[in-house]
Amino acid sequence: MTFARRSLLVAAALAATITLPAQAQDKFIIVASTTSTQDSGLFGHILPLFKTKTGIEVRVVAQGTGQALDTGRRGDADVVFVHDKAAEETFVAEGFSTERREVMYNDFILAGPKADPAAIAGSKDIASSLKRIAEAKAPFASRGDKSGTHAAELRLWRLAGVDLDTAKGNWYRALGQGMGPTLNTAAAMNAYVLADRATWLNFKNRAELAIMVQGDQRLFNQYGIMLVNPARHPHVKRELGKSFIDWLTSLEGQAAIGDYKIGGESLFFPNYRRAAGSGIGGRRTRGLRTHRRRAPEPGAAPAVPQKSG
Amino acid sequence: MYDLGAAFVAALRLIGGLDPGLLGIVALSVTVSLSAVAIAAVLGLPLGAAVALGRFPGRRGVIVTLNALMGLPPVVVGLFVYLLLSRAGPLGSLGLLFTPGAMVIAQAILITPIVAALARQVVEDAWAEYQEQLRSLGAPPRRALWTLLWDTRFSLVTVVLAGFGRAAAEVGAVIIVGGNIEGVTRVMTTAITLETSKGDLPLALGLGLILMTLVLAANTAAYAIKEAAQRRFG
Amino acid sequence: MHAGAALLPLVLDRVSYAIDGTPLVSELSVTLQAGSRTVILGPNGAGKSLTLRLCHGLLRPTSGSVRWAGAFSGEPMRRQAMVFQRPVMLRRSALANVAYGLKLAGMAKRERDDRARAMLDRVGLLALADRAARSMSGGEQQRVALARAWALQPEVLFLDEPTASLDPAAARAVEAIIRAIHEAGTKIVMTTHNLAQARRLADEILFLDRGRLIERTPAEQFFRAPTTPEATSFLREESI
Numbered sequence: 001m002t003f004a005r006r007s008l009l010v011a012a013a014l015a016a017t018i019t020l021p022a023q024a025q026d027k028f029i030i031v032a033s034t035t036s037t038q039d040s041g042l043f044g045h046i047l048p049l050f051k052t053k054t055g056i057e058v059r060v061v062a063q064g065t066g067q068a069l070d071t072g073r074r075g076d077a078d079v080v081f082v083h084d085k086a087a088e089e090t091f092v093a094e095g096f097s098t099e100r101r102e103v104m105y106n107d108f109i110l111a112g113p114k115a116d117p118a119a120i121a122g123s124k125d126i127a128s129s130l131k132r133i134a135e136a137k138a139p140f141a142s143r144g145d146k147s148g149t150h151a152a153e154l155r156l157w158r159l160a161g162v163d164l165d166t167a168k169g170n171w172y173r174a175l176g177q178g179m180g181p182t183l184n185t186a187a188a189m190n191a192y193v194l195a196d197r198a199t200w201l202n203f204k205n206r207a208e209l210a211i212m213v214q215g216d217q218r219l220f221n222q223y224g225i226m227l228v229n230p231a232r233h234p235h236v237k238r239e240l241g242k243s244f245i246d247w248l249t250s251l252e253g254q255a256a257i258g259d260y261k262i263g264g265e266s267l268f269f270p271n272y273r274r275a276a277g278s279g280i281g282g283r284r285t286r287g288l289r290t291h292r293r294r295a296p297e298p299g300a301a302p303a304v305p306q307k308s309g
Numbered sequence: 310m311y312d313l314g315a316a317f318v319a320a321l322r323l324i325g326g327l328d329p330g331l332l333g334i335v336a337l338s339v340t341v342s343l344s345a346v347a348i349a350a351v352l353g354l355p356l357g358a359a360v361a362l363g364r365f366p367g368r369r370g371v372i373v374t375l376n377a378l379m380g381l382p383p384v385v386v387g388l389f390v391y392l393l394l395s396r397a398g399p400l401g402s403l404g405l406l407f408t409p410g411a412m413v414i415a416q417a418i419l420i421t422p423i424v425a426a427l428a429r430q431v432v433e434d435a436w437a438e439y440q441e442q443l444r445s446l447g448a449p450p451r452r453a454l455w456t457l458l459w460d461t462r463f464s465l466v467t468v469v470l471a472g473f474g475r476a477a478a479e480v481g482a483v484i485i486v487g488g489n490i491e492g493v494t495r496v497m498t499t500a501i502t503l504e505t506s507k508g509d510l511p512l513a514l515g516l517g518l519i520l521m522t523l524v525l526a527a528n529t530a531a532y533a534i535k536e537a538a539q540r541r542f543g
Numbered sequence: 544m545h546a547g548a549a550l551l552p553l554v555l556d557r558v559s560y561a562i563d564g565t566p567l568v569s570e571l572s573v574t575l576q577a578g579s580r581t582v583i584l585g586p587n588g589a590g591k592s593l594t595l596r597l598c599h600g601l602l603r604p605t606s607g608s609v610r611w612a613g614a615f616s617g618e619p620m621r622r623q624a625m626v627f628q629r630p631v632m633l634r635r636s637a638l639a640n641v642a643y644g645l646k647l648a649g650m651a652k653r654e655r656d657d658r659a660r661a662m663l664d665r666v667g668l669l670a671l672a673d674r675a676a677r678s679m680s681g682g683e684q685q686r687v688a689l690a691r692a693w694a695l696q697p698e699v700l701f702l703d704e705p706t707a708s709l710d711p712a713a714a715r716a717v718e719a720i721i722r723a724i725h726e727a728g729t730k731i732v733m734t735t736h737n738l739a740q741a742r743r744l745a746d747e748i749l750f751l752d753r754g755r756l757i758e759r760t761p762a763e764q765f766f767r768a769p770t771t772p773e774a775t776s777f778l779r780e781e782s783i
Contacts, residue, residue, distance in 0.1 A: 030488075038503075039503075039507050059490045060490060060491070061407055061488035061489070061490055062489065063488075074397035075395075075396035075397060076395050076397070076401075076406050076407070177506075178506050179506075180505070180508050181505070181506050183508060184505075202507055202508070204510075205508040205509075205510060233396060235396065235402075235404070439631055439633075441625075441627065443631075445599065445601065446624070446647055447621050447644065452647065456633065459634075460635075461634075542677075
């Protein structure tokens with residue numbers, strides 16, 4: 001049938017025109033990052049600067065931290081940029097990357113209803129605040145999606161001495177969603193919620209929610225960036241990816257991060273230190289994450305996380 | 310109610326400003342869904358007609374399966390195509406993941422059963438009417454297939470439109486295989502999802518209004534063309 | 544008219560047709576010869592339409608055989624044609640409808656368009672050649688159907704109550720065309736409920752009742768003095 005053959009040719013041509021431009025455009029990398037980072041608007045600010053300087057297009061696929069790391073393991077991304085140090089170090093230990101660099105940190109805030117049933121507004125102590133929420137059985141919205149934020153939240157509960165398995169009840173709602181939808185739900189439910197400051201500042205649907213607790217050092221959230229190991233996935237764009245990582249940890253890139261503000265407020269604090277690469281503001285944080293005293297030299301053997309206190 | 314009003318304002322501001330980001334998103338949405346529909350039509354129309362005319366063991370099972378596949382959940386298709394196209398998967402070397410090509414493939418898989426199942430019904434009804442005459446004129450089912458597809462073309466336009474509507478409206482497949490990358494794989498539905506998750510509901514609603522207007526426009530155009538052609542060709 | 548062996552005579556040998564065990568045509572044996580206009584008569588449910596379809600090859604008998612003289616098993620369809628009570632028009636112009644059968648036979652475009660136009664002219668519809676066939680009147684559509692069948696230059700033309708849905712004027716036009724087709728050398732095998740029409744057109748009558756062939760008589764004699772009681776009572780009832 002000439003009609004049939006003609007149609008098949010049309011379909012093949014269509015498919016080709018859609019896919020070809022994607023291949024032809026060589027100078028791009030895929031970065032797997034998190035939804036909260038994307039929602040903060042940071043990428044919209046720094047990526048054009050990088051493109052202007054190097055001509056490299058950075059394509060960000062925003063997923064949960066767990067999914068982003070999995071994307072890196074599968075080789076579907078060239079670079080992974082997330083904020084869960086333990087998971088990142090595991091990633092390196094498994095051989096999916098040879099180096100992890102710390103790039104910046106932001107902080108979490110605990111938001112809640114202005115009515116404040118747990119009476120914690122203005123506190124600088126996250127642990128005792130959480131404890132009071134659990135005791136008051138005040139509604140609390142959790143991301144529940146194995147993201148970096150969710151992991152941080154669980155660590156804080158442990159810090160507060162609250163055993164979620166026994167204390168869990170109707171008041172604790174695990175939603176399985178990203179930061180934005182979780183905030184939406186918390187606003188609708190008048191619940192307490194742990195959020196990164198960036199998403200909070202961008203979030204427009206606050207209803208009765210306001211910041212209750214902030215400034216506790218244990219609320220700080222460290223970002224790390226890793227190149228997916230070309231030894232494991234030969235197609236990874238090593239040079240282009242390295243170019244991005246180098247720029248992000250250069251003076252210029254770090255300045256760009258610090259320049260990103262919402263309403264005059266910085267969201268992210270650049271903290272890359274060559275040959276140090278650890279610590280928030282140069283100091284070790286306690287309790288929130290495990291840290292080693294000394295970081296490996298860049299280019300040394302892959303780091304192995306040691307579980308200390 | 311506040312949100313709806315704000316939504317209209319947001320939508321109008323976007324359209325009026327001819328925001329290039331929005332134009333890019335709209336263009337990509339249309340391109341991806343139209344391409345998927347084209348592939349689905351080329352594959353699904355003859356397939357549906359063949360099932361309508363064919364007499365083979367298991368035919369009823371095929372019909373039931375086709376009808377059931379109309380309800381394929383987009384997320385499931387998205388996940389399936391993701392696993393296929395991932396570098397860790399069988400077709401990873403094609404490098405199609407997180408590109409518009411992957412989105413076209415996923416949507417084509419999603420809507421081909423719809424086109425095939427509905428075409429089967431249309432062609433089967435026509436075959437009941439035409440069968441004796443076509444066979445008498447010397448057209449065995451293999452040749453009658455194309456005659457029937459052409460003769461039922463007006464009903465088939467509606468079938469293809471149904472497929473387009475489904476493709477343009479879905480988000481589950483394209484967000485998984487496309488990654489919602491700004492400027493590359495962001496379409497109307499994934500943009501709405503993003504703005505909703507950021508809490509910018511008026512903007513999300515505004516985009517939704519634009520999307521629905523687009524689909525409505527497509528349907529109106531197709532209906533008008535159909536009516537005109539029908540008047541001309543009976 | 545056609546190179547190669549002629550199709551006729553057509554021999555039906557104890558042909559039976561049943562659906563789900565119910566016999567609709569029983570032990571039908573008849574030989575159809577070239578030349579004459581054969582009209583099949585009978586009350587409702589006699590199996591007239593089924594018999595036509597069995598002869599044409601649209602249906603396969605459950606027992607017995609339908610044999611053409613040329614001993615074809617493959618494509619006897621090509622050298623016969625059939626016109627149905629309700630004409631089936633494709634969604635295209637009258638010209639394209641007539642040319643369709645020729646396209647199936649593999650004729651080139653210029654040639655089949657010429658032949659189609661000639662056929663439309665013979666049935667008096669050349670002026671409407673480019674009109675959408677489905678928008679024409681019933682009578683016009685039936686004439687297009689006849690043109691389409693005639694264009695194939697069939698050796699046998701089967702017609703199943705071709706004027707039952709038409710008004711008298713259109714019916715007469717159709718009858719004239721049938722006569723013309725016969726004069727051009729095609730055998731006619733036709734069913735009808737209209738006795739006057741049968742009187743006008745038939746050379747011989749096959750009378751069926753409840754699936755059986757009751758009588759086969761030259762037309763003039765059948766209407767004057769049928770030989771069987773079933774035919775006699777049929778004629779009496781139909782004449783009322």
